Amino acid sequence: xxxxxxxxxxxxxxxxxxxxxxxxxxxxxxxxxxxxxxxxxxxxxxxxxxxxxxxxxxxxxxxxxxxxxxxxxxxxxxxxxxxxxxxxxxxxxxxxxxxxxxxxxxxxxxxxxxx
Numbered sequence: 001x002x003x004x005x006x007x008x009x010x011x012x013x014x015x016x017x018x019x020x021x022x023x024x025x026x027x028x029x030x031x032x033x034x035x036x037x038x039x040x041x042x043x044x045x046x047x048x049x050x051x052x053x054x055x056x057x058x059x060x061x062x063x064x065x066x067x068x069x070x071x072x073x074x075x076x077x078x079x080x081x082x083x084x085x086x087x088x089x090x091x092x093x094x095x096x097x098x099x100x101x102x103x104x105x106x107x108x109x110x111x112x113x114x115x
Contacts, residue, residue: 002026002104004095009109017083020109022095024076032098034071034078038091038111048093049080063089085113 008020024031035050049059049069057069068081078095090113095106 002031002097002099002102004097004104004106006093006095006106006109009093009111011112011114012085014085014087014113014115016085016113017081018085018111019082020080020093020095020111022078022097022106024078024097024104027099030100031073031076034098035096036069036078036080036093037096038089038093039108040088040091043091045094050096051078082111085111087113087115089113 002024003026004022004024006020006022008018012018033050033052036048037045038048039045047060048063049057049067051057051069051071066084071078092108092110094108097104
C-alpha cells in the first residue's frame with residue numbers, strides 16, 4: 001500500500017507561481033512513474049505531467065513551458081513547479097503514483113488562479 005499526501009495548493013493571482021508537493025509513504029520501495037493530474041469544475045480529470053524513475057518527463061500541451069515536474073527518489077516525493085499561472089489552471093490537482101502495477105491517487109490539492 002502507498003499513501004500520498006499533497007501540499008502546496010492555494011490561491012494565486014494570474015501570472016503567479018505555486019509549487020505542489022506529494023510525499024509517498026508506506027510500501028515505496030518500487031515506486032515507478034509519478035505524476036500530476038487535475039480536474040477543473042465540470043470537466044474530466046486530465047494529465048498535467050508525469051515523470052519516470054529515471055527522470056523522463058511528459059507534459060500536457062497546455063502546461064508546457066510553464067510547469068516543471070521533478071522528483072526526489074530518496075524522499076519518495078514528486079513536485080510540480082507551476083509558473084505563469086492562468087485562470088484556466090484552476091482545478092484540484094491530484095498526485096498519481098504507479099507501484100507494482102497498481103495506481104494510487106492522492107486526495108487532491110485545490111489551486112485557484114484569480115484573474
